[in-house]
Amino acid sequence: MSNVRTAASDGTAVRETGSGNPAPEAGSQRPTHRRKYVGYFAAAAAVVAAAGAAWWFATRPAPRYYVTQPITRGDISHSVSATGTVNPVLTIIVGSYVSGVIQQQFCDFNTQVRKGQLCAKIDPRPYQALVDQARADLANARAQILKDRAQLAYTKSASARNATLLQHGIVSRDTADNARSAYEQAQAQVAVDTAVIAQRSAGLRTAEVNLDYTNIVSPVDGTVVSRNITIGQTVAASFQTPTLFLIATDLTQMQVDANVSESDIGGLHENTPATFTVEAYPKRRFEGHVVQVRQAPQTVQNVVTYDVVIGVRNADLSLKPGMTATARIVLATRQHVLRVPDPALRFTPSGVSPSSKLPELPAGAVRIWVLRDAHPVAVTVTTGLDDDSYSEVTSGDIREGDTVIVGETAGNAAAPGVAGPRLRA
Template identity: 60%
Template structure:
């Protein structure tokens, strides 16, 4: 029997994979993973750098312990403590001048002389009138003696009947009239003597003398100038009595005058000596107000020692009057009180309570404080949790941009 069935051939074996294909595939996957990790790391670094660039750089200061003073700042003019105005009581032409600027004068020293000749003639006339009055008195005294003798003789004769009553009355009248003339002559002599004294006084006023010891700070007259003293005494010289003691006449506004007291310490400087600070004391708070353009000010006088003769009359002084002071207190810069962070929500505070910001783990944290004196640079801390030496933020500056390194602190008011 013939079998037509064809025998089935065995399956062919599978083809072997190419040599090295699987290892190359794994390297490609690893390289891709590494590239992704590198890109992610770079992106995270860029993100962190950008975040760091946007974060502000804080400018800080330290809460310190030190003195603090509240002051009133004002301006004024330096003047001698006492300035004497030397004028002229009489009119005339200046004949000579013996005192000039900066002359040291003594009391009674002649500084100028007015032509005395017109006043000398008045004195001579008054002397003549006085002599005439005295001569008249002598004449009338002789007449009185004759009238008295006549009257006494008539009285004795009237008793015997040799003189009539009318003659006796006439003698009495002549005697009384002669006695009255003597009284009139004495009054006339006194009047003439007063006129002579007045003329001599006016003659003496032709010598312009210094009434005090001092220094001439102003001369307002020249030789040959006519001085007219009819309506107002002209000012010829200004004499400062003591240049070693000066005063500063300052103008304090009405808003600050309530804090000023006699005896308070003060200091000032002048433009001539910008690097020197002069000490002074409040010696007077004058009650007379001065109104200039609707601004009311009061004159506060500061006394200053000028033994070194550096200060001159008329210098402009910028003065600081200490109205309150603390010797050793906790204080913070005023900038710290004005600062408010840009990245943190500012908490609400009760009315009148202030706060400063400190850094805790690189982040600003508010600290409540109670304030006392303020000297426009520092404020006294009288309450709160702030401690001496603690850092406070006074501003912030951006770290982005080409000028970040030199940027100034930014305050948020």
């Protein structure tokens, strides 16, 4: 069938095909292309909008919430922490005054000793020989004085006889003078002999003392906590007295020598209660009190500390000399007081700038933020004692059970201790 051109009723030229269906002319396809371009633009705009929405959700600040804690009542103790060493109250150093070889040993670690008990013995033979020599010298001096006293008696009688003969003119004056001189010399010799006897007696006592020092005895009742000698060891006491034993007088009474910083020493005084722990008994707390605050400073790398002595009873002997103690010295205590967590004293909401028009704080006061009706409210309070976890509240418009804000967080508002949501800063 041939194609026939006809005119449509609206004046648009159409072409009949062989099938009998009319087809538009070339100029009639422009509206279709316009609709297609509009669809493309709409799809692109939707993609851009979706990307923008995704970017906004990804980069927007996370919602923030308040971290809160309740205001409670309880006990507050202000304390000072220090480390120290457990030592016996009195430790005696037993040394040696003389040198020699250890011949015998009678005391060992943990030996219970009594005053005067023999603990060790130095070879006494060299000192015994010195004692024997001193005794011989003393005997010689005593024999010499007997001889000189006999000579004194003879010269005395000879001097008297010559003096009588001189009066009768039988002897010359020179002979009488010689006899008198011999008598006076005999008197002087007896005096010298007396001094020599005293000297020899002192030498004998010195030798006996040195001989006695070869016996190493305990000067007190106590317990041997250290032994530094063995049999056969040579002890040299020429320049420095060697330490042979350390004896603790009473291990049931111990003390902790703690080093306290100069910034904390001001509030310490005698009879201040203290507690401490040692690594051997981590779950046990020992109680004592300050018995001495020593005035001598100790400076190490420009850090000044003072030695604080804490006395403690050790009836069960669980504390050993040399243990490291972590002490806590209580300076002041308040019982059943209104207290606020310390982080609340340092918290400021992120929406509050330093230039915000907040009332000026009175001297000694601080500002805390209390959550009331889901909004933070600034409250001025005055604090007292602080134990590094809680501070005592002495005045302020708060009461037990109020919720105080201690921080902010981004996360789940249903978490314990988290209240919110809040306005973003």
